[in-house]
Amino acid sequence: MRRSSISQIYAGVLVNAIYAMENYPIMLLNSMLMPFSMLVVITLASRGALIGVSILGAFISALVSNGILLQADISHLKNDLKLQEMIVSSPTPQINYVLGMALSELVYTSPTLLVLFVLALLFIHASIVGAAIAALAILLIFVIATAIGYMFSTFSLDIIQTWGFAGMISIIFSTLPPVFYPITYIPMPYRYFAYLSPTTYAAEIAQNAIGFISLTPLNIAIDWAVLLAILFVTLAVAIKMSRWREM
Amino acid sequence: MNSIECFNLSKTYRGKGESKEALKNVSFSINSNGVFAIIGKNGAGKTTLVRILATQLMPSSGTAKINGLDIITDEKKIRSQIAILPQEAKPVPWMNPRQNIFSYMLWRGFTPKEAIARADKAIKYMHLEKVAKEKNESLSGGMKRKVLLATVLASEAEIIFLDEPTIGLDPISRVEIWNIIKKLKKDHLILLTTHYLEEAEELADKIAILNNGRLVAMGTLEELRHKIPYQYSIMTYTKNIKKIRASLSGCKVVKGKEKTQILANKEIANRITTLLVKKNMVFSRSPVSLYDIFYYFARTEIGENDEEE
Numbered sequence: 001m002r003r004s005s006i007s008q009i010y011a012g013v014l015v016n017a018i019y020a021m022e023n024y025p026i027m028l029l030n031s032m033l034m035p036f037s038m039l040v041v042i043t044l045a046s047r048g049a050l051i052g053v054s055i056l057g058a059f060i061s062a063l064v065s066n067g068i069l070l071q072a073d074i075s076h077l078k079n080d081l082k083l084q085e086m087i088v089s090s091p092t093p094q095i096n097y098v099l100g101m102a103l104s105e106l107v108y109t110s111p112t113l114l115v116l117f118v119l120a121l122l123f124i125h126a127s128i129v130g131a132a133i134a135a136l137a138i139l140l141i142f143v144i145a146t147a148i149g150y151m152f153s154t155f156s157l158d159i160i161q162t163w164g165f166a167g168m169i170s171i172i173f174s175t176l177p178p179v180f181y182p183i184t185y186i187p188m189p190y191r192y193f194a195y196l197s198p199t200t201y202a203a204e205i206a207q208n209a210i211g212f213i214s215l216t217p218l219n220i221a222i223d224w225a226v227l228l229a230i231l232f233v234t235l236a237v238a239i240k241m242s243r244w245r246e247m
Numbered sequence: 248m249n250s251i252e253c254f255n256l257s258k259t260y261r262g263k264g265e266s267k268e269a270l271k272n273v274s275f276s277i278n279s280n281g282v283f284a285i286i287g288k289n290g291a292g293k294t295t296l297v298r299i300l301a302t303q304l305m306p307s308s309g310t311a312k313i314n315g316l317d318i319i320t321d322e323k324k325i326r327s328q329i330a331i332l333p334q335e336a337k338p339v340p341w342m343n344p345r346q347n348i349f350s351y352m353l354w355r356g357f358t359p360k361e362a363i364a365r366a367d368k369a370i371k372y373m374h375l376e377k378v379a380k381e382k383n384e385s386l387s388g389g390m391k392r393k394v395l396l397a398t399v400l401a402s403e404a405e406i407i408f409l410d411e412p413t414i415g416l417d418p419i420s421r422v423e424i425w426n427i428i429k430k431l432k433k434d435h436l437i438l439l440t441t442h443y444l445e446e447a448e449e450l451a452d453k454i455a456i457l458n459n460g461r462l463v464a465m466g467t468l469e470e471l472r473h474k475i476p477y478q479y480s481i482m483t484y485t486k487n488i489k490k491i492r493a494s495l496s497g498c499k500v501v502k503g504k505e506k507t508q509i510l511a512n513k514e515i516a517n518r519i520t521t522l523l524v525k526k527n528m529v530f531s532r533s534p535v536s537l538y539d540i541f542y543y544f545a546r547t548e549i550g551e552n553d554e555e556e
Contacts (some may be wrong), residue, residue, distance in 0.1 A: 001327075001356075001403070002356075003327075003355070003356025003357075004357070004358055005356075006354065007353040007354075007356055007357060007358055007362065008354055008356055008360065010359070010449060011350045011351075011353035011354040012349050012354075014346070014349075015339060015342065015350045015387070019339070019341060019342045019346055019350075020341050023341040023342070023382065024341055077339075080337070081336065081337045081338075081339060081340075082333040082334075082335060082336035082337070083339065083410065085298075085301075085303055085331065085333040085336070086331055086332070086336065086351065086398075086399070087351075087354050088301075088302070088303050088332070088335065089301040089302055089303055089326060089329055089330065089331040089408070090326055090329075090330065090351075090354055090355050091323070091326050091355055091356050091403070092326075092354045092356070093328045097354075140523070197510075214279055236433050245302060245303060245304065245322065246298075246303060246304045246305065247304075247305050
């Protein structure tokens with residue numbers, strides 16, 4: 001029989017996003033809390049001067065947080081419900097399972113993204129090309145976060161272990177980097193610490209693309225090179241290390 | 248007709264500075280539909296064996312074939328023909344039974360239309376209509392197991408692995424699950440692991456006994472009876488034993504506080520029952536149960552069968 005990859009990807013979206021959203025709508029509020037609370041705090045502290053960059057930061061924060069959350073979601077399905085075991089012993093290829101689960105995180109974040117999109121239309125006046133570049137940079141950091149989240153989930157033996165990893169990754173990806181404000185706000189030499197996080201490069205590209213900061217062409221090229229290098233390395237490590245069939 | 252063949256399957260788990268041999272050179276062959284039960288104590292290697300055959304875990308050495316396909320090299324083809332209900336699996340709590348089956352069918356690659364049709368058919372087959380739209384988290388333990396069974400049987404899989412499918416269930420729910428498995432076994436090969444011996448006795452067409460990672464015996468219940476020195480079990484009151492002690496040579500006597508079990512071959516069992524009748528003592532006699540057979544092999548492994556009373 002011919003098997004539908006679209007069905008297999010759709011299954012992940014249904015289980016981890018649509019049915020979950022239907023049954024636990026309160027979780028949607030939870031996914032909005034972090035990005036919106038930071039957005040409000042930074043906007044108030046800057047007396048409205050940083051509202052645009054904060055909206056951009058909220059986009060990054062929402063996607064990165066939910067990308068990392070994939071680790072906990074998959075760990076729950078794998079360790080607590082044993083659903084992943086049922087799927088491994090079925091015709092579902094690993095890639096379709098991961099794509100479906102990653103897409104489910106995007107769908108789960110969609111109400112937050114929709115509100116932010118409306119705010120962005122009101123407060124950010126960027127060109128279409130600038131917006132597209134910013135969106136691409138944010139999408140890449142989401143892919144990196146989900147790849148890391150998935151890889152760790154395959155090693156986790158229980159959800160408590162996952163929370164420990166997720167907390168650390170979350171700090172590296174969304175707390176340490178300057179996503180809600182320009183990197184120039186961090187005094188030297190502490191600025192270099194921010195460059196330890198891949199999110200910093202995506203944030204710089206996005207902030208530059210919509211005109212909040214002005215980078216030299218060389219800086220932009222370095223940011224893209226580092227971001228793409230991290231993406232490829234992360235994907236390669238995730239593909240190599242992730243456990244589908246255990247050894 | 249479906250088949251499972253194992254060739255010297257071994258599995259060693261390696262940890263920090265220590266390793267544990269979970270399976271040791273397990274070989275067997277099953278070439279017909281029906282229930283093949285694997286019994287053994289906790290930690291005997293049942294789940295490891297199932298996970299290897301269900302292509303979730305690589306063996307350390309040896310291999311196996313599912314319907315002639317090698318588990319190491321043909322895993323993709325095998326996965327189209329199998330389904331597994333893992334030990335301690337639970338239906339997704341925020342979904343209902345219909346959604347549970349539907350999403351699993353999508354994962355198996357069916358179109359949404361086919362997946363819905365299969366989900367509805369399985370719900371009807373399992374008599375789950377009344378709870379089909381209730382959240383899984385609100386269902387009883389027995390009902391949750393039925394939902395999971397419905398989920399795997401809705402698939403096109405011809406070989407189904409059930410790893411301890413009735414663990415923790417009340418006796419009524421257990422019998423319900425047994426009845427479903429009895430219906431399924433007509434056109435499926437079901438590999439079932441359990442440490443409930445009465446479950447294997449009730450359901451299995453063939454039984455394998457795993458002990459400390461080794462396959463110590465395999466066959467139908469009748470064949471297993473002939474693999475041990477005792478084919479009959481006589482139960483009588485412990486107080487009677489003194490009066491027939493002289494006739495007990497060649498038997499295994501398992502003394503209890505009130506009742507005592509005498510395990511014997513046919514000839515000796517006939518002699519003892521004649522004696523018990525003559526002395527007008529109350530007793531019962533039956534072929535040895537799977538419980539007796541299992542304990543014989545388990546004790547042989549640790550050397551407890553060496554002494555006979």
